[in-house]
Amino acid sequence: MEGESPTSTAMCLRCGYELRGLAPTGVCPECGLSIAESLEKRRLGLSSPGYLASLRLGALVAMVALAIYIAAGFVRWHLIGFLFTPGTQKYFVFLDIAGAALLVFGVWKLTIDDPGLHIKDQARTNKRAMKCAAAGLLLLAIFELLVALRAPLPTIAIGVSPAALSLSAVIMIMAGALWNLACWLTLATGLVNYTRWLAVRVPDHRLLGMAKSMSWLLPVAIAAAFVASLIFGTATRVVPLGLMAWLLGSARERIRSESGG
Ligand SMILES: [Zn+2]
Structure with missing residues (x-):
């Protein structure tokens, strides 16, 4: 790409144009942000090493977290x-925590x-969505463990007729399942849009394309x-969580090459 005009690979920092x-x-x-500002400030490679190190660590820890979630899905x-031993499996919900x-x-x-960026260009909405979703999942896991410690955790599973469950248990299961679904959808949407924002700042068309595919695939x-x-139970989470870890890994790889190793 050397020798081309400075705008040949660039995208707008604020809107991705x-x-x-x-x-x-x-x-x-599209949005009126000065192109010079996009060219100067947005480059991830020009951000402070401390900022980039935090991003790499965060992506790695989040990938480990997803791997634990997947493992928890299998042992539960x-x-x-x-x-x-009968009745002990439910306690593996501590892995979710x-x-x-x-x-x-x-x-x-x-x-x-990023300390080098204007407050309007920080992709704050996506960041907030990801934080709320992660906090929501933690609350749910703690709640599930409390239930597991108190009484057998009711599950809708093969061999258990729904009639055997009380109405309040069914309502609780459904509420928990919907809360779980909402958290993962919010996390995925936030992560996809945040990755797009990062891809624009590299700029990296491959990562951007991957994020665009993930925006419907996830x-x-x-x-x-x-x-x-x-x-089929908790093991089915391996597919979406695996995809999410893959996206995080790709983003992390790109951040790593921008920060010079
Ligand atoms: Zn723009």
Whole structure:
């Protein structure tokens, strides 16, 4: 790319508009941000090393958190319940708490503000969505553990007729499941848009393209896993969470190369 005009690979920092071929002295035709400002300030490679280190650490911790969530989905899977002493499997919900706690920490590190950017260009909405979703998942996991410690955690599973559950238990399960669904959808949407924002700042068309594909693939995978989990149990989370970890890993790889290793 060397030797081309400075705008040949650039995108607008605020809105992602392609600045290819535009004069560096002009403004973005979409949102009016000065192109010079996009070119000077947005480059992730020019951000402070401390900021980039926080992003890398946050992405890594969030990936570990997702891996713990996936592992928790398998050990809590009712289809392998015969491997465990009856009644003990529900206590593995503590793994969800560990995963959620790490997720909160990872998201917090991943979404700190870049000290070199204007407050309007910090992608704050997406960051807030990710933080709220991670906190919501932690609350849910803590609630589930409290229920598991008090009484057998009711599950809708093969072999358990819904009639055997009390109405309040069914309402609680559905409320928990919907809360869970809302948290993951919010987290995925926030993460996809945040990754797009990062990709624009590299700029990296491949990462941007991946984020665009994930913007429909992740919600579909989350919704499908949610429906499948009602029949097949907690292990179905491996698909959407695996996709999310893949996106995080790709973003982290790009941040790492921008910060010079
Ligand atoms: Zn713009």
